[in-house]
Amino acid sequence: MTNLVVEISRYLIILLIAIYTYYNFRFFAVKDEAEQDLACRRQVVCLFMLHFLANLVIYANTESTVLIAFYVAQLAFFAAYIRLYRFFYRNVSRILVNNTCMLLCTGFVILTRLNPERAMRQFLIAAASAVATWIIPFIIDRVWQLVKFPLVYGLLGLVLLTAVWFAGNTSYGAQLALAVGGFSFQPSEFVKISFVFFAAAMFYRSVSFKNIVLTSVIAAAHVLVLVLSRDLGSALIYFVTYLVMLFVATSNWGYLGLGAVSAGVAARAAYSLFPHVRRRVLAWADPWSDVDDVGYQTAQSLFAIGTGGWFGMGLYRGMPEKIPVVDKDFVFAAVSEELGAIYALCLLFICLGCFLQFSMIAMKMQAMFYKLIAIGLGTVYITQVFLTVGGVIKFVPSTGVTLPFVSYGGSSILSTFILFGIIQGLYILKRGEEEEDEEE
């Protein structure tokens, strides 16, 4: 009987995520607001059905009443998050709220399967972050003064990153986290955001050559400190983000070309200077020749994805625990193994959908400061998704970054909530202005 539940749910879950993803893109295709609303409402239906089925499978496999309670708590959270966000902010971007929930839901399900305690911890952090970041759109709407302190963002970020470099705990060969009062947090997750604010405010002031040089120096310092901390994934995210923001601010192809060339030189230098970089590249080029050592992680990930196939093994039917750091950097492989490659691909395109929504908001914003923040944060987000998924499927060398909202990790969850909160704030701000215009 258990088999039957797992078997049928497996296909239904895939069907539901596919429908959900379809509406994600349908939303962009239709102009009519009523139709957009309909798409979002249907997404919510898919979300709750999927969430129910996945938890049914979890129960069928564990028969744990604690997990039923956990399910109910998640259900209450999603319902409240979706309702209350709209209650407080009438003009919220519903598609972003939905996507937040869908990504979190996938994360909760896969983490519950991997490690229920971690899943519950993740849930508590997510709920707390959701409450704490509720205020962000409100602040964005009212505090234009944010633009005034570019150097504060820049220097604060640098100090935090440098502190990690000196005092950070080392995990998997990289200094990532600071321990403060029993909590360990990863500053680079938050400095991403201050970094975007810094660059946006600087470029808003002036795109004179002198100002660009100054901005570039501080930005390069961020990247350098990250490289020295061996946090290559973050270094790459910061770098790409800076380049995108610079280009949007100036439309100067020369800067973009210069950036691309310096990236090439830096990559080459990193390859010959750092053995850990060479190791990652080797593991990417050929994980099979040394499965025991260099290629272990990539090979395990590909075993998982390959064995899972298009439709997945079904929850609890695979061996995701064989993949090192499966709940963080390699969570995408676990999703693909047990929920299927179709599900994983849908997840990938939901993330892309978020970025497209960010870009649309960026294009709609009039003030350059806001425009740059929207595209900057969007780039942070999509580059991170690209690096983590690309690393998992051996499309690019693995760089050790998390999949936002899905991977386990408090800093990652909170910073992603902040990031989405800021974008929501910009969206609400813009919609508010449009409504005022209509009234006049």
Next chain:
Amino acid sequence: MKKSKPNPKANRGILFFAYAASALFLCMGVYMGYFIQAKSEDAINNPYNARLSTFADRTVRGKILANDGTVLAETAVASDGTETRNYPYGELFAHAVGHSTAGTTGIEDLANFYLLTSHVNLLQKTVDDLAGRKSAGDSVVTTLDVALQTVASDALGNRRGAVIAMEPDTGKILAMVSKPAYDPNAVAAGWEELAGGDSSEARLLNRATQGLYPPGSTFKIVTALQYMREHPGAYNDYEFDCGGVFERDGYRIQCYHQTAHGKQNFTQAFANSCNGAFANLGLTVDLGEMHDLAGQLMFGRDLPLAVPYSRSVYQMDEDADEWEILQTSIGQGKTLVTPMHSLLLTAAIANGGILMQPYFIDHVENAAGQQGRAFKPAVYGELMVANEADALTGLMVAAVNEGTGSALRTDAYQAAGKTGSAEFEQGKETHAWFVGFAPVERPRIAVCVIVEEGGSGGQTAAPIARKLFDEYLGAE
């Protein structure tokens, strides 16, 4: 606050990045889809992938069938759920089908994934689930021919050695016998004895693919090919007067039983397997090119084979001394070859120089017999050009019609082949070799026979090949 004029083209930049990200994600999606669709099987079957073992918790291992559907291996499930793997033919298919009771070997290993994957229809699966039963795994239909395998095994009798047969134009392995064999039904129970035991017995070893033997006179095919390449159109001008023993600088090369062949041209020397003539001829060839040729013919290289095998060895290079040249030219010396490798070379000659990839699994079907994945013949590569293959075929026909392969002479079909009697230890009988194919006009079967310490290839190995040809070509 003072600020510069905002960039009017900013939105174009944003749009550019939105498209770029979309394109990149699309590429990534396609890459992942390609991996799942085309490449994942290698990952799944990788020995480091632990996942396959859990498949057995939900699937009853499928059947292995011969090319006509005869069951070679199946799993019986007792009423209490105990599973027993049965091999109805016992020792006959021991090395070809292998076993799955103490590790997996042979086709049991090759097809592990298919056997443990169930494609029964959804209704059946639902019924199985509700009843708490495992679903029946898929069956693999092999290329093995029960009748031919039986003939090969009987012909070899209880002598040690190997017999393999393959279709030259498809690469289908029709029979693969290695002796001494073992009973796969009792492999788990008798493991101690099998794994330990008399080391020279090595029952678990598949001699057909893993046994390394000196090639003896079968290697004259390679020496001949090199000589023909160096003397295009004129190689048959070669002449040698054989007195039974060829002496050179104090070294002595004997013909088999010191038979004096008398005046021999190139074709006669090949057909009669005259060692003196080939040792003498070997002294004239370019050793570097010979080394390259051996490489092209897969000596020291990987074979296109999915089951475990040993790499053949060929060591002679430009620095070789005279003795090594004399020995290597007639297939003695340091050269070692597996029977499977010899078979592949023979099959390539039969197929106009083109080697087809050898394979054991024809197709996969679900428990109800509906066909799933099928494996098509695939070209491995051109080992030699067509007229070289034709010329070698001519030599091998002469060996049958006028030389040492007399056991293959029949009106029913024209066979081609080469015998070999390989010395491996002073004072012991030679290993008896035969490689060949038939019918010459349109080869349907190629075989390789080796009988350890069997004496003369012509007298011991060739008659075994004859029996296989007779059986397969329907000429009693």
